[in-house]
Structures are given as structure tokens and as C-alpha cells.
Amino acid sequence: xxxxxxxxLKVIILGDSGVGKTSLxxxxxxxxxxxxxxxxxxxDFLTKEVQFEDRLFTLQIWDTAxxxxxxxxxxxxxxxxxxxxxxxxxxxxxxxxxLNNWREEFLIQAAPSDPENFPFVVLGNKVDVDxxxxxxxxxxxxKAWCASKGNIPYFETSAKEGFNVDAAFECIAKNALKNExxxxxxxxxxxxxxxxxxx
Amino acid sequence: MQEAELHDLSDxxxxxxxxxxxxxxxxxxxxxxxSSSSExxxxxxxxxxxxxxxxxxxxxxxxxxxRLKLIKQGSSLFLTWIPYKGQTANARLSEKDKNxxxxxxxxFADVRSIRRHTPAIGWQYIIVLMSSGIASPxxxxxxxxxxxxxxxxxxxxxxxxxxxxxxxxxxxDFQNPLQRTLSSLELPRAVPAASVPSSPVSVRDxxxxxxxxxxxxxxxxxxASSQYHGRQRQKVNDPAxxxxxxxxxxxxxxxxxxxxxxxxxxxxAHSHSNxxxxxxxxxxxxxxxxxxxxxxxxxxxxxxxxxxxxDPLEKVPYRKQNHxxxxxxxxxxxxxxxxxxxxxxxxxxGKPRQPPLGLEEWATFxxxxxxxxxxxxxxxxxxxxxxxxxxxxxxxxxxxxxHAYESTYAERExxxxxxxxxxxxxxxxxxxxxxxxxxxxxxxxxxxxxxxKDVVRTDRSLPFYDGDDNPxxxxxxDILLTYSFYNFDLxxxxxxxxxxxxxxxxxxxDESESFWCFVALMERLGPNFNxxxxxxxxxxxxxxxxxxxxxxxxxxxxxxxxxLNYFFCFRWILIQFKREFEYxxxxxxxxxxxxxxxxxHLHLYVCVAILKRYRSKIMGExxxxxxxxxxxxxxxxxxxxxxxxxxxxxxxxxxxxxGAACIPPGTPPSLPVDNGLFYSQxxxxxx
Numbered sequence: 001x002x003x004x005x006x007x008x009l010k011v012i013i014l015g016d017s018g019v020g021k022t023s024l025x026x027x028x029x030x031x032x033x034x035x036x037x038x039x040x041x042x043x044d045f046l047t048k049e050v051q052f053e054d055r056l057f058t059l060q061i062w063d064t065a066x067x068x069x070x071x072x073x074x075x076x077x078x079x080x081x082x083x084x085x086x087x088x089x090x091x092x093x094x095x096x097x098x099l100n101n102w103r104e105e106f107l108i109q110a111a112p113s114d115p116e117n118f119p120f121v122v123l124g125n126k127v128d129v130d131x132x133x134x135x136x137x138x139x140x141x142x143k144a145w146c147a148s149k150g151n152i153p154y155f156e157t158s159a160k161e162g163f164n165v166d167a168a169f170e171c172i173a174k175n176a177l178k179n180e181x182x183x184x185x186x187x188x189x190x191x192x193x194x195x196x197x198x199x
Numbered sequence: 200m201q202e203a204e205l206h207d208l209s210d211x212x213x214x215x216x217x218x219x220x221x222x223x224x225x226x227x228x229x230x231x232x233x234s235s236s237s238e239x240x241x242x243x244x245x246x247x248x249x250x251x252x253x254x255x256x257x258x259x260x261x262x263x264x265x266r267l268k269l270i271k272q273g274s275s276l277f278l279t280w281i282p283y284k285g286q287t288a289n290a291r292l293s294e295k296d297k298n299x300x301x302x303x304x305x306x307f308a309d310v311r312s313i314r315r316h317t318p319a320i321g322w323q324y325i326i327v328l329m330s331s332g333i334a335s336p337x338x339x340x341x342x343x344x345x346x347x348x349x350x351x352x353x354x355x356x357x358x359x360x361x362x363x364x365x366x367x368x369x370x371x372d373f374q375n376p377l378q379r380t381l382s383s384l385e386l387p388r389a390v391p392a393a394s395v396p397s398s399p400v401s402v403r404d405x406x407x408x409x410x411x412x413x414x415x416x417x418x419x420x421x422x423a424s425s426q427y428h429g430r431q432r433q434k435v436n437d438p439a440x441x442x443x444x445x446x447x448x449x450x451x452x453x454x455x456x457x458x459x460x461x462x463x464x465x466x467x468a469h470s471h472s473n474x475x476x477x478x479x480x481x482x483x484x485x486x487x488x489x490x491x492x493x494x495x496x497x498x499x500x501x502x503x504x505x506x507x508x509x510d511p512l513e514k515v516p517y518r519k520q521n522h523x524x525x526x527x528x529x530x531x532x533x534x535x536x537x538x539x540x541x542x543x544x545x546x547x548x549g550k551p552r553q554p555p556l557g558l559e560e561w562a563t564f565x566x567x568x569x570x571x572x573x574x575x576x577x578x579x580x581x582x583x584x585x586x587x588x589x590x591x592x593x594x595x596x597x598x599x600x601x602h603a604y605e606s607t608y609a610e611r612e613x614x615x616x617x618x619x620x621x622x623x624x625x626x627x628x629x630x631x632x633x634x635x636x637x638x639x640x641x642x643x644x645x646x647x648x649x650x651x652k653d654v655v656r657t658d659r660s661l662p663f664y665d666g667d668d669n670p671x672x673x674x675x676x677d678i679l680l681t682y683s684f685y686n687f688d689l690x691x692x693x694x695x696x697x698x699x700x701x702x703x704x705x706x707x708x709d710e711s712e713s714f715w716c717f718v719a720l721m722e723r724l725g726p727n728f729n730x731x732x733x734x735x736x737x738x739x740x741x742x743x744x745x746x747x748x749x750x751x752x753x754x755x756x757x758x759x760x761x762x763l764n765y766f767f768c769f770r771w772i773l774i775q776f777k778r779e780f781e782y783x784x785x786x787x788x789x790x791x792x793x794x795x796x797x798x799x800h801l802h803l804y805v806c807v808a809i810l811k812r813y814r815s816k817i818m819g820e821x822x823x824x825x826x827x828x829x830x831x832x833x834x835x836x837x838x839x840x841x842x843x844x845x846x847x848x849x850x851x852x853x854x855x856x857x858g859a860a861c862i863p864p865g866t867p868p869s870l871p872v873d874n875g876l877f878y879s880q881x882x883x884x885x886x
Contacts, residue, residue, distance in 0.1 A: 017693065036659050039652075039693045041778065042769040042834050045825065060825070067649070067693045072732045076766045076824070094645065137779035 009050075009176040010060045010080055012110075015087035016095040017066030019032045020125040025063050028072045033160050040065050042194035043077045050173050059173050066154060070083045080108035083176035088137065090124045090156070096137045099145065112179075116160055119175035120152045123168055128158035208326060242272040246351040250341035251280060252322075253300055263297050263809055276307040276355040278327065280338060300336065305329075307356045310370040315345055393576035430436070507818040508752030512813060550848065552841045553584030555787075561590055571597065574794075577604075582796035585787040591705045596712065598793045599719035619711040626681045650679045650691050658695040661782060663704050674703055678714045685718065692728035695721075697774040701786050723868030727773050734867045738772050739765040742803050744861035749807055749850055756818045760827075767828040768806050775802060784840045791844060797851045799869050800862050804854070808846035809838060 011129045022037045029046040033130070045062040062077055064070070065124040078084075084106050088095040103120060112118040124142050141154060153175070155168035246269035265282035281299035311330040316337070323345040340348070349368060352358055412776040469762045478540035542809045564577045571577050578598075585596045596602045602611045629643065637644055654675040658664045664671050676698055683691045699717050706713040726734025742765050747754040757763050770778055775792065777785050792802050810817070813834070822830060851858060 017649055038656050038778070039696070041694055041697075041773055042832075044829065045829060047591060065693060069692055069728065069730055069732070069771065073769065076764050138873060 005161045007056060007179060008058045008060055008137045009082045010062065011083045011085060011176055012062045012064065012078055012081045012106065013087060014064060014106060015066060016089070016092070016102075018102055019066065019089040019092070020159045021066065021087050022063050023059050024085075024123065024125060024165060025156065025166075027113050027159045027162050027165045030059065033162070041170070042070075043073065050170075052173060052177060057173065057177065059176070068101075069162050071109070074105065074109040078106060081106075081110050081112070082112070082179045083121065084124060085121050085172055086152075087125055087164055088142075088145045089126045090137045090142075091126055091129050091134045093136045096124075096142065096145075103149065105143050107133060116150070119179050120149070121168065121175060122146050122152050122154045123173045124154070124156045127156045128161050128163065177191070206537050207269055208578060217234045218532070242270045242277075243278075245269045245271045245355065246348060247346045248340060248342065248348065252339045252341055254339065258271075262339075263300055263342070265297075267340075267348070269348075269355070270304070271355060276352070277304045278302065278307065278310070279304055290517065291590075303334065304580075307352070307370055310356075311369055312361065313349065313351065313352070313358075313368045315344065315366045315368065421828045452855075455849045472616075492636065502709065507815045508756075510750060510814060511752065546656075549844060552844065553580075555585040556580055556589045556590060556594070558590060561594070567766045569611065570606065571604040574604040578794040578796045582791055582794045585790050588783075588786075591786065591790070592707060592712075594703070594714055595705055595793075597721075598790060599716050600722070601712075601719040615712065615766075618715050622681065622711040622714050625685050626677065628684050629680055646683050646691050647680060649693075650676055650683070650696070653693060653696045654679065658700045658782070664700070671703060671708055674710055674713070675699055676701065676709055678710060678717060681714060682717060682721070686721065689721075689725055689728060694728065694774045698778040699726065701777075701782065704782075705786065724775070726867040735769065735773060737863060737866045738803065739768065741800065741862040741866050742768060742772075742806050744805050745812060745850075745854065745858060747855055747862055750811055750814065751855055753810065753814050753818065760821075760823055762824050762827055767824070767831045768810075770832070772802065772807075772808055776805070779835050779838055780840055781836065788840060788844070795849060798859070800866065801847055803862065804847040804858070804867075805843055807850055809834070812838075812843065812851075 013025060015021055017039065022040055023033060025046055026032050026034070026037070029048045042064055043062060043064045045060055048059045048061070050057050050059050062081075063078060064074070084103075086099050086102050088099055099122065107115045107118065110118075122142065122145075124137065124139070129135075142156075143154050145181075146154045153171050155164050155171065157164045157168055159165060244268075248267045250264050251267035252264040254262050263282045267279050268279045268281075270277045270279060280302040281300060305327070307813055309329050310327055312328045314326045314328065315323070316325070321339055322339040323343065324337040324339040326337050326346055329335075340807070349358070352370075357371050359369050359372055361369050374706070391495065452799070531630075543569065560580075564573065566572050597604060597606075597612075606614070629647075632640060632643060654672050657672075657675060659672075664675075678699060679691055679695060682695070683689075698720060699713070702716050702720065703713045706716060725739075728734070739819075743754070743757075743763055746757070757765075775785075776788055780787075780788060788805075792805075793802075798804065813830075816822075817827060817830070819827075854861070
């Protein structure tokens with residue numbers, strides 16, 4: 001139990017509604033893209049086994065609702081995260097402007113022990129749209145922001161075409177692993193073998 | 200205290216036996232074959248009191264004496280009370296009774312409070328109230344020692360005297376932040392502990408094969424499947440009964456609740472049955488509690504499965520469904536009801552669903568001018584069977600309250616025309632926004648953008664909404680945008696498109712009618728989308744209370760596994776199970792919920808019903824929060840609607856007023872209690 005738990009890396013994907021969080025997750029885990037994903041209500045996650053330096057890990061990728069109004073649920077879902085992925089749509093300026101809100105909201109709700117060094121990764125998604133002609137956020141601008149926030153790794157992706165998705169998630173997994181403390185913490189005690197009155 | 204108890208004890212064999220046992224009997228208690236489970240290894244006895252006695256009935260001569268111990272293991276403190284073996288003074292009290300009342304290793308982590316009674320005359324006694332709401336029987340300290348008992352408890356656990364009652368000692372009365380969050384939602388005194396017997400109400404059938412089944416599972420100890428021991432000897436009109444009632448009430452909230460439940464269910468099911476009176480009388484005298492459990496070393500556990508506490512409301516269909524994979528428990532259980540009698544319960548439970556209301560039958564509900572003559576009868580009919588699809592357009596508008604039940608055809612037609620004009624006016628408000636104006640109207644642009652993103656991913660796999668440039672998708676967009684102007688404070692929120700989609704489908708793309716039906720629906724469900732999410736939190740809180748009431752073991756499991764926020768039911772509640780069932784079934788469920796026939800909050804009972812269907816899987820596989828969320832999300836498309844509706848109905852009836860008391864006033868879809876603003880606006884938020 002303890003060893004299995006140590007191998008779990010929890011990743012949270014955040015970003016405005018419609019930037020492609022669900023699509024990125026599904027492209028990475030299932031190698032599938034669909035135009036018909038429904039808006040995520042609440043939260044869901046997918047898992048994927050990944051190998052890193054001869055060790056196997058389970059990457060647990062959490063997909064959350066993008067509307068601000070649902071952020072109060074974050075407390076329950078962000079807890080214990082090892083890495084946070086911030087996604088924006090390179091064709092929508094507002095979704096880029098909101099990255100800062102998402103980052104801050106995450107740090108407040110997840111309350112990681114070392115917020116200064118908590119690993120984030122930023123993805124600029126939908127670079128395929130209109131052959132890049134409808135793009136409004138330049139790579140330079142995005143990288144500048146990432147640099148200003150403690151050199152957050154940055155990737156440009158297309159969930160639809162599977163472009164750069166694997167590379168991005170490899171980086172995400174590595175960063176999550178760095179964050180995972182070596183020692184097992186908060187292990188549950190073994191179940192007690194006598195009864196509870198009220199059960 | 201009670202006069203009857205003041206008689207001389209010298210001729211009481213039970214008492215004498217207990218005296219003989221004295222302090223030397225410590226070994227004896229521990230030498231039984233079950234000692235391994237009643238006293239954990241490495242445990243230290245920090246308090247021991249002999250002649251602590253319970254009075255199962257109002258007769259003081261009927262008593263079971265035993266030894267009370269506080270046992271320390273690691274940082275945990277446990278309470279045990281084991282009856283003495285040997286002859287009983289009273290032939291009516293059997294070994295079985297003793298077994299029933301035995302308290303084996305209750306952890307103080309689960310204790311909410313201890314109430315001390317120190318009557319001027321008579322014995323002191325204590326009642327232990329568990330966090331789940333269950334109360335122990337009064338434990339009489341024949342040899343005194345309540346003060347020392349409490350002092351010892353205080354040395355080992357956090358114990359404070361209640362500010363409200365100096366005889367109540369609160370255990371572990373510090374709340375974690377989550378509990379504080381939840382309890383902050385609890386309206387003051389709305390759900391006082393005493394009126395919410397969050398009890399393991401055992402309304403279970405016990406067909407004779409039950410024990411055999413369990414034996415087959417490798418469970419040989421029949422006391423494990425705790426049983427009701429019927430007590431038929433008391434007379435209802437016994438003058439001593441009034442006295443006993445008081446004791447009984449303290450005795451166990453469980454008993455009281457079970458009694459009410461029993462009576463209620465039977466009144467419902469057998470209101471004309473001759474046998475009912477006798478049955479009710481018998482039940483009203485029940486007071487048996489079972490604190491027994493199965494010794495773990497008697498069990499062969501199914502690999503990779505944890506023992507699952509039985510469903511206190513388990514019924515025949517569940518039994519059939521689950522008995523193969525549900526290993527009986529080593530967790531204490533309670534049974535109160537004469538199980539055989541409760542075969543009859545299945546009559547309530549098994550009430551079949553009816554075919555949907557059709558055109559001909561619909562006509563019988565209307566007078567010549569189109570008024571619904573008996574709204575309640577109509578709601579009842581729809582509750583049990585729903586509506587045929589071709590009737591939905593007409594009936595939904597009435598069910599949702601857009602048209603009044605007492606309106607005539609002509610009045611409805613008139614309202615339609617008025618409302619159509621009104622709709623156009625509101626729609627025109629955003630349609631008249633020019634591109635130049637929109638440039639300077641960020642909130643509008645963003646709201647529109649959000650809606651446009653969502654309508655193109657709402658039910659696109661249905662023929663009605665599929666394909667490029669589908670006009671029905673545009674209809675969704677226009678109606679949602681118009682609604683966000685009609686109710687600008689609430690605006691648009693994800694999930695609304697899911698709620699609107701079936702309405703547009705049913706209204707056969709009549710835009711204005713769809714809009715006004717959606718408005719009526721949002722009158723009920725709007726708070727689900729409040730910025731502060733309070734409507735959702737209130738419902739999730741009420742749901743947790745209902746589960747506590749209707750399935751205490753499951754509640755306890757959630758509590759131990761950090762699942763009490765019930766966020767895994769968030770999607771169910773936010774959009775009324777829209778993503779959980781196929782389209783037709785969703786519409787069926789909605790019209791049933793909208794009848795508000797048994798309860799405005801039937802949807803919460805539906806939640807409980809689904810959770811109960813999968814309880815043995817959830818607990819058996821020891822799902823943590825993450826696994827549970829995933830499991831629930833993946834139930835989508837797997838849930839048997841008719842079965843769940845039957846369960847929800849039975850649970851709702853079963854919970855009765857106790858269930859209603861779990862749901863704070865103003866919980867959606869009830870209208871808010873005050874007439875203040877429905878949707879609080881926060882300036883710092885855009886959408």
C-alpha cells in the first residue's frame with residue numbers, strides 16, 4: 001500500500017473554459033481527440049502509467065471545470081497535487097490573461113508547503129487553429145510571463161493534432177516527481193480489527 | 200430514581216453473581232474465545248467498574264449486570280461493557296439479550312458526548328452518545344463511580360463540560376475545518392441532534408435463509424448478524440409504561456426512530472390490514488439493541504475485500520443482489536425490527552412503476568375547459584410513471600409552474616402570446632447590441648463567448664442537435680443569452696445548457712415557450728449556479744445528513760475516508776442527473792422530480808438510493824475520495840432509473856419527517872426562506 005501510494009503523481013489541469021483541458025488529457029492518455037467533449041462539470045481524472053529512470057509511476061491527471069464560479073470546489077480536488085498545469089488558448093487573449101488568476105487561486109486552495117517552488121507547467125493550446133492565423137498570444141509574450149513566474153516550463157500544443165502533447169506531459173511528470181517528497185507521509189493506519197459501536 | 204428500582208438486591212441472583220465475580224473476574228472476562236477482539240493487543244485497562252447494569256425494560260428486576268472498562272491502546276481510548284456470564288436472575292433475560300447489549304471496544308474518537316445522571320435517589324447512570332447520533336442504553340453504576348469514570352476519561356481524551364447542560368460532557372469537541380464549513384451551513388437548531396436519530400434503523404428482512412447465507416460465507420457466529428429480539432410481554436397500557444417511555448427514549452434514539460418508521464411504513468402499506476394493529480403494538484415495545492459483532496478470527500475474509508457493514512435498511516432485492524459478494528461484517532451492527540415481519544416492507548419497496556401518462560388518461564385529468572381538476576392526483580400519477588413524450592410539451596409547462604394547474608386552454612393560449620412578446624423584448628436587448636457597442640461591453644462579450652463554447656458541446660450526439668450549423672444549437676445560444684439578460688445577476692453558468700437542452704427538445708423548438716419553461720425551472724434550480732455555490736453546498740450538506748440518517752455505516756465510512764463533502768455527487772445535483780442517464784431517461788426522471796409529489800427534494804433521495812445501490816462495492820473496495828469520484832463519474836449510463844426511483848420513494852417514505860428535518864429550509868429547489876436577493880452579486884467577478 002505504502003509503495004503504491006508513493007508512486008502516484010497527482011497533476012491538476014487548470015485554465016479557462018474551452019481552452020482544451022479535457023482534450024489535452026484525453027490526447028495524452030487515450031491518444032484520442034473528439035470535437036464532442038462536453039463541458040466538464042465538477043471534476044474527473046484519468047491515470048496513465050509512466051516510466052522514469054527505471055521506475056514506474058502512476059500519473060493521475062485531474063480535469064476540472066473551467067468556469068470561475070466552480071473554483072470553490074478546488075479545495076477538495078487540488079489537495080495533494082504534485083504539479084499544476086496551466087492551459088490557455090493561444091487564440092484567446094483573455095484565457096492568457098487569466099493564467100495569473102488560476103495560478104494564484106491554485107496556490108491559495110492547494111496551499112502547498114513550498115508555494116515559491118511548487119512546479120507549474122504552462123501550455124499554450126490550439127496552435128493548429130486556422131493555421132496559426134487567428135493567434136493572438138505570441139510565444140514570446142507567453143515565455144516572458146513564464147520567466148517572470150520563476151521560469152515555468154512552457155509548451156505550445158495542439159490537443160487536436162497531438163502536437164507536443166507527449167513532450168509537455170513528460171515534463172509535467174518530471175516536475176511532479178521532483179515535488180514528491182521521498183518519504184511516505186500521511187499513510188493511513190491499518191484498519192482496526194475490532195468493531196465500532198455505531199457502524 | 201424510579202421507585203421500582205429501589206427494591207432489595209439481596210435476593211437478586213444476578214446481583215449476587217456479580218458480587219461473587221468481584222475483581223477476580225477480570226481474568227474470566229478476558230479468557231473467553233472472543234477476548235482477542237474485545238480487547239486489542241497491547242491494551243491497558245485504565246478503568247474498571249463492576250456492577251454496571253442496564254435495564255432493558257422498565258422493570259428494575261430485569262437487568263443485565265456487567266463490567267465496564269476503559270481500555271487504552273496507543274493513543275486511543277476504548278469503552279467496553281461486557282455482561283457477566285452465569286445464571287440470570289430473570290428467566291426472561293436470556294444469554295441472547297446479554298449478547299445483544301454487549302458493548303465491545305467503542306473508540307472514544309466516535310463518541311460525541313457522555314451524559315451523566317445523578318438522581319437524588321437511586322443509582323447514577325451515564326448515557327454515551329456517539330457522533331453518529333446513536334445513544335447507548337443508560338449504564339447504571341450500582342457501585343457508584345461515575346465521577347471517577349469521567350475523571351479517567353478526561354485523562355485520556357479531550358473532554359469538556361457542555362455550556363448548555365452541566366451534566367453533558369463533550370468528547371473531542373474540536374471541529375476540523377471541513378466540519379466547521381459544513382456546520383456553518385447548518386441552520387441554528389434546524390437539525391438538533393435529538394430530533395435526528397441518525398440511527399442504524401434496521402428495517403431489514405430476515406428471511407430464514409439469511410443466516411445460512413452468512414454461514415456459507417464462512418461466518419459461523421450467528422450473533423454477528425445481529426437480530427431483533429422481539430419483546431411481546433409488555434402491555435401497552437401498563438401504568439409503568441409512561442415511566443419506561445422516558446427511559447426508553449434515552450435508551451436509544453434508534454428504537455424510537457425504528458418504531459416510528461415501522462409504524463409509518465405499515466400505515467402506508469397496510470392501512471386497511473387487520474393485522475396491522477398487533478404488529479405496531481409489538482414494535483412499539485421493542486428496545487433491543489445489538490452491540491454485538493463477529494469475532495474477526497472466526498471469519499474467512501474474501502481476499503481484497505473489506506467486510507462491509509450491512510445496510511441498515513436492506514431489503515429483499517438488495518439481499519438477492521448482494522448476498523454473494525457482501526461478506527458479513529465484523530463491525531457492530533444493530534437490528535431492531537422483527538425481520539420476518541419486515542418481509543412486508545417489500546410491499547412498499549416493490550411498488551411497481553407505472554407506464555407513462557398517455558393522451559386518453561391525460562384528458563381525464565382535465566375539465567372541459569382544460570383545467571387540471573385534481574393537481575395532486577395528476578402529480579401522483581406522473582410521479583409513478585412519467586409522461587408520454589408527445590404530452591410533455593403540454594404537461595411540462597404545467598409541472599414547472601409556467602402555466603397554472605387551474606388555467607384553462609384559453610388562458611394558457613393567452614399567456615403564451617403575452618409571453619412571446621415579452622420574450623422578444625428581452626431578446627432584443629442583446630440583439631440590438633451593435634459590434635461597436637459590444638467592443639466596449641466586455642461582460643456581454645465574455646458571457647456570449649462562454650455560452651457559444653458550451654452550446655456547441657451540448658448533446659451534439661443527438662440527431663436533434665447534431666451537424667454543422669444546426670438551428671437548434673443556435674436556439675440554445677439565443678435562449679441562454681436572453682436568460683442571462685432576464686436574470687443578469689445570475690448570468691450564465693456551465694450546466695445551464697444541459698438543463699435547457701431537453702426543454703428545447705420537448706418544446707419542439709418553440710423558442711419563447713422553451714425560454715419560459717427554462718425560466719420556471721431556474722426558479723427552482725437557479726441557486727445551484729450561485730456564485731458562492733451556496734445552493735450546491737446546502738444540498739450536499741443535506742445529502743450528507745440524509746445518508747447519515749438512512750445508512751449510518753456508509754456515512755461513517757465516508758466520514759472516515761474524508762468523503763463527507765460529497766463532491767462526488769456534485770454533477771448529479773448541479774444538473775439533475777443529466778449526464779447520468781440517457782436522454783429519454785433523464786426526461787423521465789425530471790418530470791418525476793418536478794411533481795414534488797413526495798418531497799421537493801426527491802433528487803436527494805435519488806442520490807441516497809444510488810449510493811446505497813453501490814454501498815457494498817464502495818465500502819468493500821475501500822474506495823478513497825479519488826476512487827469514489829471516478830467510480831461515480833463512470834456510473835454514467837449504468838444506473839437503472841426505475842429501480843433507483845423505487846428506492847428513492849421508499850427511502851423518502853422511510854425517512855419521513857426525520858428526513859425532512861435533514862434538509863435545511865430554503866435548500867434548492869425550495870424557494871429561499873427570505874425574500875431577499877436570490878443571486879448575490881460579487882463585484883470582482885466578471886461572469
